[in-house]
Amino acid sequence: MGHHHHGHSHTHDDLKGRNLLISILLNIAITISQVIGGIISGSLALLSDALHNFSDVLSLIISYIATLLGKRKASSHKTFGYKRAEIMAAFVNAATLVVVAVILMIEAVERLLEPQEIESNLVIWLSLIGIAANGFSVLLLKKNSEENMNMKSAYLHLLTDMMASVAVLIGGLLMKFFQLYWVDALLTMAIGVYLIYMGYDLLKESTKVLMLFTPKSIVVKEIVESICTIEPVKNVHHVHIWQLNEEEIHLEAHIDFKEDIKLSEFDAILEQIEEHVYHKHGINHVNIQPEFDKCDSKNVIVQD
Template sequence: MSHSHNHNHSHNHSDLKGRNLLISILLNIIITVAQVIGGLLSGSLSLLSDALHNFSDVVSLMVSYIAERLSKKQASLQKTFGYKRAEILAAFINAATLIIVAVLLIIEAVERFQNPQEIESNLVIWLSFVAILGNGFSVLLLKKDSQSNMNMKSAYLHLLTDMMASVAVLIGGLLMKYFQLFLVDSVLTFAIAVYLIIMGYSLLKNSFKVLMLFTPEDIEVEDIVRVVQDIDVIKNVHHVHIWQLNEEEIHLEAHIDFKEDITLSEFDVILHKIEDLVFHNFGINHVNIQPEFGKCDDKHVIVQD
């Protein structure tokens, strides 16, 4: 038997998320085109690398937007969970692209470091300033939702790191203009890439854990077993599975051995008590319990395939 505590966002909030993503996509398309043209004209690797990152932003934002739309689709007989995991999958894809882009930037930075070239710094300065404004606005649009949604966080990180990259490019352009330090172009590109790898790996790891149905890090299975077993009529809790379906749903599945052969109505009362306990103590909002009495199975196995 199962029950769930539902905490769905309103349609208005979801529409706002979609609108913000669309605005960010449009801004990054404009920035990418401008930086590619400017990078080719000026010969700036950091500007071209920033354009590459902006293009990855466009792709990641599109992935995030599609996933956000899919996540609202209703479940069906063939898709009993609907597309609730679409946003987690999008976060995983976007995190992977962050790391891939970073590796490409490192390769390019090393090659340019070995063969530095003179760069038209004025164009670099102005285009990086435009990118800072565009990405900064997009970052503000997505910041609130990024705190509670892994998909939006992946899009937010793409934009935040690109804004930081543009700041680095601007600083590099100023140093090249006034001090002729052309090597700084490669150094800044390398630094940006390292930061991307650090941020991308963290998000990749977290989204991977959700996709693999790992128990959330802040939940201890033993603590849940102890809390539930403290209920008088419960003898044993075993065969426990805990997983996070998406940003809003954490599921608990378990077998519970009762001390007495209770009635179905009595079990229903206990089930509601279990649901309240695990929801308020551990944030678990979907509970599926298999009741047992005198069944011959291993009661000492808490977790089993």
């Protein structure tokens, strides 16, 4: 077995943790103020925004815990450590986005059938506070969200909540100047649709990783064909490629050789394979089983 392993900075992880902690505290403050404001004003959009903010708090806590777990070392009982913690956090957070969206849309339909007068001034001020606080949190997490699925899930929660606050502000202004109270429920419905749209893609991607699907950027046939060009490789079969977490992609395969080569020769070929799959496909962990004249299935993909 051979592998490349590229570590990541602990300072980078500490910064992620700090930014998440700041965002958690900000969202707790927003949630409390919006619940109180929503009850006083009678605004469903404000209460729905508070519910979404509460889901943000939970998702950010999950992301924070996953970040902490991801730092833990592997052991004899946990040979991969907690490297999957952040992927699981992304899955849970994406699922909660969709669940919250459905709840909001049900509430919106009920309010559309029975519109109520709303204290728009309070709605406007609280939505402005929500935009400012969530906007700051979004900026804190934006950079990390581009390279980490867990941070992306937290970022999406905050981004959609900032958008929701913008929608609530627009609704508050329309209610204040035009008495269009049904806008409150309509905007809540729009927020729900947007949450489902944003959450589904992340839910799908995190599910693929948890199910050990081959990353979409990798074509198994191309890898097999390129390895077969190396002498004296005869056949590549029993291929499995999966993503462990954001940093690690694993390749497992059996290679049938044309001749009974020495172990030192195999090591040289293995090094070629490692370099090729890393630079061409981003695969940084390689596990190859060498074979010669062995009677087993030569199918590229083998169902265990």
